[in-house]
Amino acid sequence: MPTEILVRYGTIPEVARFDAAEIAPIQRGEMVLVNTHRGTQLGEVLDPVRTSLRDPTFGTPVVQETAESLPKVIRRAVEDDLTASRALRVEAEQEFGDWQQRIIDWNLELELIDLEWTFDRKKLILYVLNERGPDCTKLALQAAAAGLGIIEVQPVNADGLVTVPASGGCSSCGAH
Structure with a gap:
């Protein structure tokens, strides 16, 4: 088991x-x-x-x-993994100001609160203080259009991560 x-x-x-x-x-x-x-x-x-x-x-x-x-x-x-993780954290901290400026330049109503790279460095996760909405989508699209890699925009509120509400189709019966 x-x-x-x-x-x-x-x-x-x-x-x-x-x-x-x-x-x-x-x-x-x-x-x-x-x-x-x-x-x-x-x-x-x-x-x-x-x-x-x-x-x-x-x-x-x-x-x-x-x-x-x-x-x-x-x-x-292993120790090399922990070292790599610390290096990714430092890199994310160094990029924070650049991402704040991009949000301003792209005229998005988002407040960046943190960011992190996945361990494999395939995705950058931007944590923003906001509900899931059009500005989150615009940020991801603008980043992709600028060739900045795979970006996930993760909204956060006082309760933690904001999740996508489950879709129930066109009504409350749950049928799609």
Whole structure:
């Protein structure tokens, strides 16, 4: 049975479950590389997932995903990974002012609060104080048109990351 763990990753953190069977046993506080919806990221192990969440005698399972559908931990982080992560953080801090200026130049109503590179440096994530809206899309499109790479604009509010609301089609019945 896979060893499920909770991992916190990202500058504005997200927590997700991962399958760590390939590298078990693993301890709280260890750093691991995980493949997330954003790309490869460095994360911190928070805790193993309690098996009672899957135990059918425990009542209705709280966890809906099957263990087989969980993303896998790529590997434990080594010192070179930690060094590379620090270098990416420094690079992001150096680019912050440039991105603030681009937002002003492109006349967007967004406030940049942070940015980060994914560990594989394939995507730059811009965290903006705003709801998901046209200016977020414009920022991503302007960046692509300027040849600045793959940019993900992630709105943030007082409650954390702003997610895309689930679409229910044209009404509330849930049919598409």
